[in-house]
Amino acid sequence: MVTAIGQLRAAVDDVVDVSPWALSEADLIAALDAVHLLEQRLAAARLGLVREVDSRGLATAQGAASTAGWLRDRLRITGRAARHMVAAAVSLDAGPAPARSALAQGTITVEQALVVVEAVGALPVEAGPEVADKAAQVLVDLAAVHEPIALRRLGARILDHVAPDLAERAEAEALRRAEERALTHRHVTISEQPDGQVRLSGRLDGETAALLRAAIEPLCPPSGTGDDRGPGQRRHDALAEVCRLALRTGDLPEHGGDRPQLVVSVALDPLVNRLGAGTLDTGLRLSPAAVRRIACDAAVLPAVLGGDGQVLDVGRQRRLVTGPLRRALVLRDGGCAFPGCDRPPRWCDGHHIRHWSDGGATRLDNAVLLCGHHHRVVHQGDWTVRLGPDGRPEFRPPAWLDPHRSPRRNLYHRRC
Structure with missing residues (x-):
């Protein structure tokens, strides 16, 4: 492998020495596709090496606390990237063979391969290995035309294609688990910041998120309507409007209705x-x-x-x-x-x-x-x-908008 990598390095030297501006449009696109394919195949090889390093305990033998920590220092990457690399190597190693094979051939990306592994891993036990292999192959085929986000959505419904008799029951169970997780992890945090602002963060369950979107979206005009606020600013102001509307109802408990x-x-x-x-x-x-x-x-x-x-x-x-x-x-x-x-x-x-x-x-x-x-x-x-x-x-209006500051009126509400 070391000898082959040396030969590959020499070939890469020839590639990077070529200026892309000299390529025709057809050659430029072909070169981009080829480099992308080789990148995925090399990524598969790298993950295989990382998995072997991890399984041997090589990092801890050399005094590192973990394989991720060793990779961070040796490859000079962030700790987050190193942890992701180790997790991906472990997941792919234990994942379905079609995903590993497709990645090694460069026909899917690492991200797509992980989506396939995740989707197959989420199948119910009663589906069995035969259904799992079939699902993995279908998803690998779909990866040829779908990016990771769309592939993940397809993966969530893969049983509809490979085992329809199990799909309805499995979906009901998956929804139940998802609702339980959302209920357990739901929270909203309001924390004051040193600069006088207040940070709002949290996690909503699906129903509450739908209610929030339904409440604020009518108050968030789309861009291009003369509103120079950013999307986040529009959502912030819409949330404030919803709170004002709730306070005006008088139906909130205790002092909330005032x-x-x-x-x-x-x-x-x-x-x-x-x-x-x-x-x-x-x-x-x-x-x-x-x-x-x-x-x-x-x-x-x-x-x-x-x-x-x-x-x-x-x-x-x-x-x-x-x-x-x-x-x-x-x-x-x-x-x-x-x-x-x-x-x-x-x-x-x-x-x-x-x-x-x-x-x-x-x-x-x-x-x-x-x-x-x-x-x-x-x-x-x-x-x-x-x-x-x-x-x-x-x-x-201000002088910077209209030097004459000519008076303006709202004619929208005067329809008669």
Whole structure:
């Protein structure tokens, strides 16, 4: 083998010395296909060598803690790549012969071969070795026209092709196990980060994931609609909108059904200053801009604290865009009043044109409906809003967008 590898190295030298630009289109494609095939065959050979190193215990004999650790140092690869290489070598060695043979011939990739091994390994015991071999060969044949992700989907239903009498029962059992795993491992973690952001992570079961997608996808406009937010930002904002909608229903338990409330803690002096930075009950600090934005359509309860932080008095709710005022806003604006927005009223907040914290009154002539996204846009300060001579909202864009800052209106909700 060592001699053959030396000869292969000399042939590779001849290949890398050739400049691809000199090849015709046909030769360029043929060369690419040939190099890819040889790469897979060499990968098969490498995995065979790794499996032999591992089975002999060669790495530990040389003082390494594991074969993966030895490979990491010797081949100068990451620990993750080394562990994957060892796992792949072990899996393929124990996997079906058709997968190993196809990889050695270069007709499938390592990733496809591992998909075949995984699919065959997931077959029920009662399928038997004959069905397993047949399934492996069918999947190897399908690998000629399907990439790994599609091949994995086909592998999940391979019994439909090779053993239909077992397929329904096996699928039911596989779904049951999958649901049990999802139920066991489901979790959501909300963790505050040092930079003031909050990290949301977790794993959802299939049903919950479907519910989440169904809830946020209508709130995620596709790209190319004039929305410069990235996909992740659109999903973030859609999740926030869903939470606002849930809070508005009043059906959540305990305090969940209330509108968001901002408690303003002050000393014994009167409330004479603008709203400053705020602190949520979780301890997270909010900028003055975020506090003012939340205060637009939330119940504000002033609280007076003693020197030791003890609550001495909690005032009554000061103002809220609700009841007859909100109904009047809905009749006037019809939904989010920002130009071009199609968000309906139930997804909107009541925004004070002159901030309530700046002395703005809670009246129809000082309020406008804005969806969550455009509420943030307006609070960022580049866009301004006012009521026109006819009492309807009009927005002035920033100078970088329109040097003349000509007023714009939302015509979407005015269909009659």
